[in-house]
Amino acid sequence: MEFLTAHFVEIMFYTLAALTVASAVGVVAFRNPVHSAISLLASFLFVAALFVMRHAEFLAAVQVLVYAGGIMVLFLFVIMLVNVKRLDPEQVFLSGKAPAAVAAGVLLGALIAFGYLAGSLGPVGPGPEALRMVDGAVAGNTEAVGWLLYRQYLVPFEVVSVVLLVAMIGAIIFGRRDAGLEEGGGRMEQ
Amino acid sequence: MVQYVPIVLFTLVAVSFPIVTLLIAKAVRAGSPHPVKGEPYECGVPATTTAFETRFSIRYYLIAVLFVVFDVETIFLFPWAVMFEKLALFGFIEMMVFLAILLVGYVYAWRRGALEWA
Amino acid sequence: MIGATHYVILSLVLFVLGLIGVMVRRNFITVLMSLELIFNAANLNLIAFSDRLSDLSGQVFAIFIITVAAAEAAIGLGLIVALLRLKNTAALDEASEMGG
Numbered sequence: 001m002e003f004l005t006a007h008f009v010e011i012m013f014y015t016l017a018a019l020t021v022a023s024a025v026g027v028v029a030f031r032n033p034v035h036s037a038i039s040l041l042a043s044f045l046f047v048a049a050l051f052v053m054r055h056a057e058f059l060a061a062v063q064v065l066v067y068a069g070g071i072m073v074l075f076l077f078v079i080m081l082v083n084v085k086r087l088d089p090e091q092v093f094l095s096g097k098a099p100a101a102v103a104a105g106v107l108l109g110a111l112i113a114f115g116y117l118a119g120s121l122g123p124v125g126p127g128p129e130a131l132r133m134v135d136g137a138v139a140g141n142t143e144a145v146g147w148l149l150y151r152q153y154l155v156p157f158e159v160v161s162v163v164l165l166v167a168m169i170g171a172i173i174f175g176r177r178d179a180g181l182e183e184g185g186g187r188m189e190q
Numbered sequence: 191m192v193q194y195v196p197i198v199l200f201t202l203v204a205v206s207f208p209i210v211t212l213l214i215a216k217a218v219r220a221g222s223p224h225p226v227k228g229e230p231y232e233c234g235v236p237a238t239t240t241a242f243e244t245r246f247s248i249r250y251y252l253i254a255v256l257f258v259v260f261d262v263e264t265i266f267l268f269p270w271a272v273m274f275e276k277l278a279l280f281g282f283i284e285m286m287v288f289l290a291i292l293l294v295g296y297v298y299a300w301r302r303g304a305l306e307w308a
Numbered sequence: 309m310i311g312a313t314h315y316v317i318l319s320l321v322l323f324v325l326g327l328i329g330v331m332v333r334r335n336f337i338t339v340l341m342s343l344e345l346i347f348n349a350a351n352l353n354l355i356a357f358s359d360r361l362s363d364l365s366g367q368v369f370a371i372f373i374i375t376v377a378a379a380e381a382a383i384g385l386g387l388i389v390a391l392l393r394l395k396n397t398a399a400l401d402e403a404s405e406m407g408g
Binding site: 050 | 323335355357
Binding site for chain 1: 192251252263265295299
């Protein structure tokens with residue numbers, strides 16, 4: 001028990017990291033898209049827990065609300081639209097892709113080396129308290145994010161609404177019945 | 191970090207409870223499978239297709255997209271609401287511009303009939 | 309002691325897993341899910357350095373990335389629905405007529 005409390009952060013990180021990687025492997029490896037989606041959901045939740053460990057409590061809540069609550073619903077709806085049974089099994093899975101796999105491996109090695117250097121040699125900040133400061137006083141992570149987001153990142157915030165608007169309009173246009181998407185470019189009746 | 195120990199324990203119990211329950215039920219129950227027991231309705235009209243073979247309406251997808259977009263909007267409303275008093279009038283105007291731009295999309299969806307089921 | 313390095317390496321593993329998924333899978337839906345893994349890896353990286361530098365900007369950027377990921381999922385899945393209407397399949401190989 002003493003070992004557990006003394007090394008709580010380490011134990012939690014390695015457990016969560018292993019679970020995240022395992023579920024990410026599941027996303028790529030499962031043949032049934034529903035299984036992939038559930039695996040993706042699990043990896044989102046584990047990443048949210050990792051956010052909490054890095055003092056990003058508000059972001060963890062955002063992760064659960066948007067990813068686990070919103071985007072996963074979208075994915076599962078479309079999987080149901082596509083009709084799971086008709087999705088042909090992928091016979092060519094991982095065959096003839098050896099060059100791509102080697103390239104990905106080399107890239108991973110190079111990125112790990114670079115990430116190690118960046119993560120261990122760069123400057124260090126004053127401490128996690130700074131992530132909760134509002135105007136010099138200690139408040140909460142959500143308050144601090146709001147204070148920064150609505151003052152310093154004003155323009156990006158307004159641009160985000162345009163991004164959301166485009167997503168909404170685009171989805172409606174793609175989903176329209178008379179979008180002129182039938183074979184041969186002919187418009188469907190009505 | 192140690193203040194999260196109760197949450198971790200809670201999660202472990204919450205995850206293991208249904209698993210243990212299902213395993214115990216699997217060990218204890220009597221098994222007599224019958225194809226009728228697997229039907230969605232045990233009496234009444236026989237099902238012609240399974241749920242997977244019937245395609246869902248595209249409407250569900252549009253509603254889901256609208257849900258996701260307004261879900262993200264809520265994410266931005268939350269830190270604004272928490273800091274409402276400190277951000278004062280400036281923050282209020284800022285958020286109203288944000289909402290006005292999204293309202294354009296809402297009106298578009300409405301006029302396009304994305305919110306109707308017919 | 310868990311530092312930013314651990315998180316960076318984890319995020320790189322996630323990124324490459326997502327990359328492998330994008331390159332190897334033929335099913336459009338799974339490709340989009342792998343793309344979400346890549347977004348998650350980017351967020352993890354931002355959060356790791358936000359904590360190391362005690363700079364909140366990383367968290368704000370991560371919120372923007374989550375927003376963009378939501379928009380991307382909405383549009384990408386809209387493309388799947390359109391492809392489904394046009395070709396009656398969700399396999400990416402069927403959508404190669406633009407000559408890629």
